[in-house]
Amino acid sequence: MIRLKFSKSKIVIGSSFEYEDILTIILLKELPDSFDAEFAVSGKIISGSDFTPTMKNLGLDLGATQKKDKETNKVQNYVCNINSKSPVWVTKDTMIQLMNKLHTNCYLLLDFKIYLCSECASNMVLDRTKKLYRCASCGIEQKKPKVEYSITTKSSPPRPTTKQKGVPKSEKQKLASKIKFCQATMPNTDSAKKLLLNEITSDFLDEIPSNFKQIELVNNYHINNLVFPPKELRKNSKLFRKMTIREGSLERILDVDGNCFETVIQFKI
Numbered sequence: 001m002i003r004l005k006f007s008k009s010k011i012v013i014g015s016s017f018e019y020e021d022i023l024t025i026i027l028l029k030e031l032p033d034s035f036d037a038e039f040a041v042s043g044k045i046i047s048g049s050d051f052t053p054t055m056k057n058l059g060l061d062l063g064a065t066q067k068k069d070k071e072t073n074k075v076q077n078y079v080c081n082i083n084s085k086s087p088v089w090v091t092k093d094t095m096i097q098l099m100n101k102l103h104t105n106c107y108l109l110l111d112f113k114i115y116l117c118s119e120c121a122s123n124m125v126l127d128r129t130k131k132l133y134r135c136a137s138c139g140i141e142q143k144k145p146k147v148e149y150s151i152t153t154k155s156s157p158p159r160p161t162t163k164q165k166g167v168p169k170s171e172k173q174k175l176a177s178k179i180k181f182c183q184a185t186m187p188n189t190d191s192a193k194k195l196l197l198n199e200i201t202s203d204f205l206d207e208i209p210s211n212f213k214q215i216e217l218v219n220n221y222h223i224n225n226l227v228f229p230p231k232e233l234r235k236n237s238k239l240f241r242k243m244t245i246r247e248g249s250l251e252r253i254l255d256v257d258g259n260c261f262e263t264v265i266q267f268k269i
């Protein structure tokens with residue numbers, strides 16, 4: 001589920017889990033070519049396999065903690081926590097390489113914020129004593145720079161749970177809380193708009209008008225049938241789950257400024 005709001009100068013995006021990779025990649029791609037300053041990244045990287053060698057190859061000295069299963073003592077997850085108080089400083093190119101190499105087998109739950117000068121597109125650096133941002137190139141000072149590329153992601157994937165605390169939430173409230181998982185902001189440019197629509201709403205491109213203010217996309221998975229593996233595999237519960245084929249449909253509902261469109265995709269995984 002994802003919501004994109006387009007205003008005159010910026011695009012503000014809120015999404016549920018698993019959109020954070022594509023949003024991070026689009027943000028990095030949208031940074032100007034001339035932007036080569038290092039910026040602070042924090043957050044969490046989680047994976048079932050050890051990704052630290054890849055990070056070392058990129059010159060990032062970040063360790064991962066091994067989370068072991070209490071019963072079997074086998075490593076279940078590798079977790080790298082980058083505290084916002086001691087972030088890692090990276091260039092755009094390093095971040096793009098990191099995303100490309102890790103996004104298929106890691107959860108990259110990252111945060112960063114980049115401000116650029118509205119006059120010369122250089123990096124704006126925070127002057128803590130003056131509480132102002134100053135352009136590293138032309139020296140202009142601004143309290144709150146207008147050109148912002150930022151992403152904030154919650155630090156752990158949502159757990160599948162059926163339990164609900166307190167008053168049951170309405171569909172609208174559920175939606176609103178789900179799209180808080182990842183929040184991103186970037187300047188509203190033709191290329192950003194094109195990249196976002198191509199990546200996120202590729203099956204609706206014919207329906208989307210050239211001018212709109214808000215797009216909301218909801219994905220509903222319906223599993224109709226489970227095809228179980230042969231009996232001899234049923235003793236191993238992990239393998240059993242892995243070998244079970246899910247058949248169903250994915251219903252995608254797109255809302256463009258209140259006009260709804262729908263597609264249904266059949267799947268078997």
Ligand SMILES: [Zn+2]
Pocket residue numbers: 117118119120121122135136137138139140
């Ligand atoms: Zn400047």
